[in-house]
Amino acid sequence: MLAAFAFTCALQAPLAPRPAVSGRAASTTMKYTTIDRSGIFTPPKPDKPVKVLGRVEELGLLSTVAEAGLLSSAEEAGVFSKLEAAGAFSTIEGLLPLADDLKLLELVESLLGVEPLIIVLGAAAILAGEAGLIYYVPDDSVALIALQAVTGLAAGAAGIALLGASVVVGTLQG
Numbered sequence: 001m002l003a004a005f006a007f008t009c010a011l012q013a014p015l016a017p018r019p020a021v022s023g024r025a026a027s028t029t030m031k032y033t034t035i036d037r038s039g040i041f042t043p044p045k046p047d048k049p050v051k052v053l054g055r056v057e058e059l060g061l062l063s064t065v066a067e068a069g070l071l072s073s074a075e076e077a078g079v080f081s082k083l084e085a086a087g088a089f090s091t092i093e094g095l096l097p098l099a100d101d102l103k104l105l106e107l108v109e110s111l112l113g114v115e116p117l118i119i120v121l122g123a124a125a126i127l128a129g130e131a132g133l134i135y136y137v138p139d140d141s142v143a144l145i146a147l148q149a150v151t152g153l154a155a156g157a158a159g160i161a162l163l164g165a166s167v168v169v170g171t172l173q174g
Contacts, residue, residue: 059171112169112172112173114169116166116167116169116170116173117166119162119163119165119166119169120162120163120166122162123158123159123160123162123163123166124159126155126158126159126162127155127156127159129155130151130152130155130156130159133148133151134148134151134152
């Protein structure tokens, strides 16, 4: 558990460059209206929407990928030909209208508004629940040990994925 906590801390961006109270955190936690001394009503400010494409452009991710030569090295390695041979592009093309009908991009955009701390807490809850399962389930039979191993691997993968997602969401939120 201590290793998971240390890993979580290692993935988090340093707190020093961030302001003590960000506008996003203040607007999501203070949902009340105020009246100042002169009697002026101040309505709460709405949350700023996360502009993913603008933030990706601001971070220069596309230039970084191009300078690193990731796509050309993947093409030289035959990654794209393997995907083409497997029919991945035609499958993805067939799923694009479904993604459009389900409005998945809007869903992803709304999920980017979640605070990274909530995602980290979700990862911690999954890992703590799995630690409890491993502790309380007896090691009497092969089936129970296999259950512990399978759920441990799944919870570990989910926890790591959530921790990585919290870093990505925190970076995109600025």
